[in-house]
Amino acid sequence: MDEQIKNIILDEFTKLVHTIEGDFHINFLKKRHNFLLNQLDKMMIAHMVFVSSFESKSGNAIQACAKRIARLRFGEENVPQIVNPKGLALPNGFCNPKGEQVVITNVNIESAALHGEINKFREEHKGRGRGKSRIESSVTQESIKQLLTIGGKYIEDRIYIKPVDLCFRDGEEWNIMEIKAGGALDSSNAPSNAEKLLLLYTALQEKNCRCYFATLYNKDGEGAHWNSGVKAHLSYPEMFLIGRQFWERILPQEISFRNFVKIYKQALTQIDLNARIRTMISDCVGTL
DNA sequence: CCACTCTAGGTGTCTGATTT
DNA sequence: AAATCAGACACCTAGAGTGG
Numbered sequence: 001m002d003e004q005i006k007n008i009i010l011d012e013f014t015k016l017v018h019t020i021e022g023d024f025h026i027n028f029l030k031k032r033h034n035f036l037l038n039q040l041d042k043m044m045i046a047h048m049v050f051v052s053s054f055e056s057k058s059g060n061a062i063q064a065c066a067k068r069i070a071r072l073r074f075g076e077e078n079v080p081q082i083v084n085p086k087g088l089a090l091p092n093g094f095c096n097p098k099g100e101q102v103v104i105t106n107v108n109i110e111s112a113a114l115h116g117e118i119n120k121f122r123e124e125h126k127g128r129g130r131g132k133s134r135i136e137s138s139v140t141q142e143s144i145k146q147l148l149t150i151g152g153k154y155i156e157d158r159i160y161i162k163p164v165d166l167c168f169r170d171g172e173e174w175n176i177m178e179i180k181a182g183g184a185l186d187s188s189n190a191p192s193n194a195e196k197l198l199l200l201y202t203a204l205q206e207k208n209c210r211c212y213f214a215t216l217y218n219k220d221g222e223g224a225h226w227n228s229g230v231k232a233h234l235s236y237p238e239m240f241l242i243g244r245q246f247w248e249r250i251l252p253q254e255i256s257f258r259n260f261v262k263i264y265k266q267a268l269t270q271i272d273l274n275a276r277i278r279t280m281i282s283d284c285v286g287t288l
Numbered sequence: 289c290c291a292c293t294c295t296a297g298g299t300g301t302c303t304g305a306t307t308t
Numbered sequence: 309a310a311a312t313c314a315g316a317c318a319c320c321t322a323g324a325g326t327g328g
Binding site for chain 2 (some may be wrong): 129186
């Protein structure tokens with residue numbers, strides 16, 4: 001099992017390193033136009049370029065890993081590429097080119113009126129205030145059930161498709177997850193991320209379904225109290241899976257979070273990420 | 289091929305409530 | 309009263325897809 005997980009990480013991160021190497025030269029040159037930075041030495045700028053690129057790309061890579069790991073635990077059939085619990089008829093020749101997981105629904109998720117209702121729901125249940133007078137968000141696993149009724153009004157005789165970060169069936173229960181790396185979303189991103197999760201829930205139209213805002217790690221340290229703007233829009237902690245909680249939810253039960261982190265480190269050592277990035281940077285800077 | 293849009297990731301500053 | 313902390317609000321760059 002350890003070996004299977006390691007191979008998944010090797011696979012996804014090898015792809016990642018190739019795309020970073022492919023894009024690096026152009027990203028580096030683009031930085032020349034930023035006069036705030038271009039008096040710094042080239043090495044320094046090159047490192048900045050790498051960080052930006054890695055952070056942006058690695059989210060997709062780890063999301064792909066998470067999906068494949070969940071399949072080890074729950075089985076292929078419970079982590080379908082195309083989530084279609086109602087068995088809706090797919091359009092002829094439907095294919096999913098990007099390889100991401102999608103939800104199939106007949107709820108009109110493009111309807112401005114539906115978006116309005118979801119926005120209203122989130123806004124009315126928003127947490128507010130500080131300190132002792134703080135009122136937490138009342139968007140809970142229970143209160144979101146009313147979105148099913150709301151969504152029912154928008155069912156149409158056609159198919160809509162919506163990408164989802166991770167969606168799987170765990171026994172009788174569906175789980176929808178919006179995954180972020182550290183989850184420190186800014187205040188203008190937080191509401192839209194919460195609404196995306198609620199929209200997916202509304203689209204799925206399943207009573208036995210839970211929604212989670214998940215992060216790959218706890219940005220304040222594993223086990224630490226977690227804070228972010230998203231907490232104003234989803235009830236904490238029941239709608240959240242932070243760091244270890246997230247991984248232990250999808251990892252096969254015999255693999256602990258600690259063990260997983262170890263496997264990840266081994267995989268990246270095997271790819272020799274550090275040395276490859278160093279070589280990439282010095283090659284690029286050296287040609288200028 | 290370029291412009292545009294959406295999503296991915298990140299960090300910083302300020303203020304009032306709470307604690308010391 | 310000073311120090312600390314949590315919450316609110318804010319900005320930047322990269323990548324993928326799409327349509328002209």
